[in-house]
Amino acid sequence: MAFAVLRQRIMRWPQWSYAGLAPLRVARRSVLGLPFRPGMVWSPSRCCSSTAKAATTKAEDDSFLQWFLLLIPATAFGLGTWQVQRRKWKLKLIAELESRVMAEPIPLPADLMELKNLEYRPVKVRGHFDHSKELYMMPRTMVDPVREARDAGRISSSTESGAYVITPFHCSDLGVTILVNRGFVPKKKVNPETRQKGQVLGEVDLVGIVRLTETRKPFVPENSPEQNHWHYRDLEAMAKITGADPIFIDADFQSTTPGGPIGGQTRVTLRNEHMQYIITWYGLCAATSYLWFQKFVRRTPGV
Secondary structure (H helix, E strand, C coil): CCCHHHHHHHHHHHHHHHHHHHHHHHHHHHHHHHCCCCCCCCHHHHHHHHHHHHHHHHHHHHHHHHHHHHHHHHHHHHHHHHHHHHHHHHHHHHHHHHHHHCCCCCCCCCCCHHHHHCCCEEEEEEEEEEHHHHHEEEECCCHHHHHHHHHHHCCCCCCCCCEEEEEEEECCCCCCEEEEEEEEEEHCCCCHHHHHCCCCCCCCEEEEEEEEECCCCCCCCEEEECCCEECCCCCCHHHHHCCCCCCEEECHHHHHHCCCCCCCCCCCCCCCCCCHHHHHHHHHHHHHHHEEEEHHCCCCCCC
């Protein structure tokens, strides 16, 4: 009998416990001000975890941005240093070119293969011109020979347009015909009939600067042999039309004759602007380094 009563009480225990816990649940709802829902669990640790994770992510992003932006001054410093080396190379090249142009003239070598190593070297030849086969390199502006010698190849500020007169020259001592750039004539004097006094006859001694063939540069028009308009030195094509050998020299200023082309038109164009690049890159390095220091080291707001 006692066992049966105990069993009934055990079976009714969940109902008692539920009824006994009801006041506690009501109290919790009244204290927190939140409606109670079965299965709802209050876990403040989850909020703290999200905040910590966001802070960690922001710190990682700031660290990446800090080192990424440091690449800007580092790259600028590297480019500035590279320009320093380029300037040294360019100054050495200019000095070598000046020594070549200003060297004493040598006889045109009998072995014409030697000319490949003689560009910008003065050479001496003797012979006569064939004015009936003139070629014209145009448009061209005149180079001031005095300024060329003084300023090592800087282009003259002259804006007068004209042409270079290229004339076959038979070298009597070597038995070969070469091409000679006699110099500049204004556009109105391109026609040889307008400068008959400048058409030199007979044998002459000539000094000129050796020039090699060149390839067409971007935006330079193609040569037009049919119209006798040449925009760049294509020695093979010029030699084929005139029957000369592919040897080319620029006559010096002393070859100038009254009414004829103005010699000394060797245009040496070695640009040396590396100092400007050095200042630019090192200046950018200094400016960006200062901003980086203010932003990430001193933590200055607004930088």
